[in-house]
Amino acid sequence: MSEIADKVKKIVVEHLGVEESKVTPDASFIDDLGADSLDTVELVMAFEEAFNVEIPEDAAEKITTVKDAIDYIEKQKAA
Amino acid sequence: MQNRERAGLLQSAGVNSGRRRVVVTGMGIVGPLGLGVENVWSRLIAGESGIGRISHFDPSDLPAHVAGEVPEGPTAEGKLTLSEWIPTKDQRKMDRFIHMGLVAATEAVEDSGWKPETEEDKCRTGVMIGSGIGGLQTIYDASITVHEGRARRLSPFFIPSALINLVSGHVSIKYGFQGPNHSVVTACATGVHAIGDAARIIMFGDADVMVAGGAEATVCPLGIAGFCSARALSTGFNATPEKASRPWDKDRDGFVMGEGSGVVVLEEYEHAKARGAKIYGEIIGYGMSGDAYHITAPAEGHYGAYRAMRAALKSADLTPADINYVNAHGTSTMADDLELEAVERLFGDDARKLAMSSTKSATGHLLGAAGAVEAIFSILAIRDNVAPPTLNLDNPSRESVIDRVAHTAQQREINVALSNSFGFGGTNASLIVRGV
Numbered sequence: 200m201s202e203i204a205d206k207v208k209k210i211v212v213e214h215l216g217v218e219e220s221k222v223t224p225d226a227s228f229i230d231d232l233g234a235d236s237l238d239t240v241e242l243v244m245a246f247e248e249a250f251n252v253e254i255p256e257d258a259a260e261k262i263t264t265v266k267d268a269i270d271y272i273e274k275q276k277a278a
Numbered sequence: 279m280q281n282r283e284r285a286g287l288l289q290s291a292g293v294n295s296g297r298r299r300v301v302v303t304g305m306g307i308v309g310p311l312g313l314g315v316e317n318v319w320s321r322l323i324a325g326e327s328g329i330g331r332i333s334h335f336d337p338s339d340l341p342a343h344v345a346g347e348v349p350e351g352p353t354a355e356g357k358l359t360l361s362e363w364i365p366t367k368d369q370r371k372m373d374r375f376i377h378m379g380l381v382a383a384t385e386a387v388e389d390s391g392w393k394p395e396t397e398e399d400k401c402r403t404g405v406m407i408g409s410g411i412g413g414l415q416t417i418y419d420a421s422i423t424v425h426e427g428r429a430r431r432l433s434p435f436f437i438p439s440a441l442i443n444l445v446s447g448h449v450s451i452k453y454g455f456q457g458p459n460h461s462v463v464t465a466c467a468t469g470v471h472a473i474g475d476a477a478r479i480i481m482f483g484d485a486d487v488m489v490a491g492g493a494e495a496t497v498c499p500l501g502i503a504g505f506c507s508a509r510a511l512s513t514g515f516n517a518t519p520e521k522a523s524r525p526w527d528k529d530r531d532g533f534v535m536g537e538g539s540g541v542v543v544l545e546e547y548e549h550a551k552a553r554g555a556k557i558y559g560e561i562i563g564y565g566m567s568g569d570a571y572h573i574t575a576p577a578e579g580h581y582g583a584y585r586a587m588r589a590a591l592k593s594a595d596l597t598p599a600d601i602n603y604v605n606a607h608g609t610s611t612m613a614d615d616l617e618l619e620a621v622e623r624l625f626g627d628d629a630r631k632l633a634m635s636s637t638k639s640a641t642g643h644l645l646g647a648a649g650a651v652e653a654i655f656s657i658l659a660i661r662d663n664v665a666p667p668t669l670n671l672d673n674p675s676r677e678s679v680i681d682r683v684a685h686t687a688q689q690r691e692i693n694v695a696l697s698n699s700f701g702f703g704g705t706n707a708s709l710i711v712r713g714v
Contacts (some may be wrong), residue, residue: 214367215365215367216365216366237371237434237435239439240434241433241434241435244430244431244433244434247431248431264659
């Protein structure tokens with residue numbers, strides 16, 4: 200697993216207070232990890248802060264799973 | 279009689295007028311004397327103080343260094359381990375005053391044994407927990423984030439963390455209580471207003487059970503600095519914190535801030551009886567008034583306090599002779615003697631038989647939570663026939679025929695108690711409770 204993926208996972212565990220084993224790539228923040236809409240806003244902010252990237256509103260709306268987040272950040276970092 | 283009953287519905291007439299009776303079936307406290315009603319009460323009666331040097335932040339730059347902070351530690355020792363009450367991930371979505379309110383409400387609800395199962399029962403159960411100030415530390419932190427040009431980094435939980443009515447919100451969500459969801463903001467009178475108003479919600483028939491009280495957590499730089507600026511806090515006892523809160527004593531020099539929460543479960547009497555609930559006491563009187571005088575100071579003679587107490591007596595259909603114990607507002611400020619004067623004026627010759635103490639001498643002043651915590655103390659005073667002491671009352675600045683229970687608790691017959699709370703803005707409230 201990439202460094203980015205590891206860090207994303209850690210942030211999710213910390214913010215949503217879930218078991219690490221549940222944070223699989225396909226896990227949905229809302230459907231599988233118990234987040235509500237405010238939690239997802241906060242998560243995206245935490246990603247922005249941790250990876251020093253800007254995630255605009257329309258992109259943030261499409262980040263619904265762990266994999267979505269990893270993919271988006273990896274793409275930003277590669278660019 | 280019929281007219282009187284009708285009037286009673288509107289303005290809360292006496293106990294005997296046929297209104298729905300409201301009893302207390304659950305109680306919870308977290309505060310400077312610790313966690314748990316029985317633990318806090320026994321420490322209070324033993325004459326212990328919950329005041330110490332401020333540890334939440336370094337107060338060295340401020341004139342006041344002392345406060346009543348909630349002791350942290352194992353539950354078994356009567357201290358607070360917050361993670362046992364609120365999951366860690368949820369804690370940062372709430373200001374500390376909400377933590378305090380949730381802890382006391384959880385204790386009170388569990389103590390009451392009330393677990394509504396049906397939709398109807400859930401809809402007949404409401405919440406009314408207030409706060410004098412709300413999420414001050416949260417607002418401070420958020421202000422810094424914005425000031426640093428990081429407004430886009432502001433937590434989405436900032437607003438719901440700071441809002442005063444969110445204690446009521448969280449309690450309702452936790453337990454599924456879908457009845458009236460309300461909150462009170464009347465500075466240091468909040469706790470009494472919340473319990474009094476919630477009792478009326480039950481009397482009026484809008485609910486059968488109300489979880490009511492106050493919560494506060496302003497032992498933070500803004501809170502201490504703000505009250506210091508208003509010259510309201512004690513600054514002369516920084517080296518001897520347990521001596522700082524000294525109601526009516528001639529050396530008193532301001533109040534000592536406390537944090538925490540008091541919450542009661544109020545219940546319609548027949549409802550409580552039908553489910554075999556334990557009943558601590560009954561709310562029989564409630565009176566309110568406004569000073570219309572000054573934003574922070576009561577007027578000479580404290581006629582506002584006098585009118586609030588008189589209104590409470592009227593609503594209970596009682597005379598001063600029926601009151602055995604007064605839990606005074608008594609904050610350890612100049613206003614203590616004005617309240618004393620108002621009580622003497624109202625009670626006349628009956629003042630000689632009265633015990634009146636200020637438990638703020640041990641807890642400090644819990645602002646919006648004070649009235650709720652002190653209503654619980656008043657109920658326990660009746661249960662145990664004990665008047666809790668006024669610590670540090672070494673030399674009264676004003677003599678009185680009223681026994682102010684200096685230094686040590688007194689065993690005496692207490693059937694009916696009155697509790698006072700007065701707030702900035704000139705708001706006054708008095709509550710009368712009795713045993714059942």
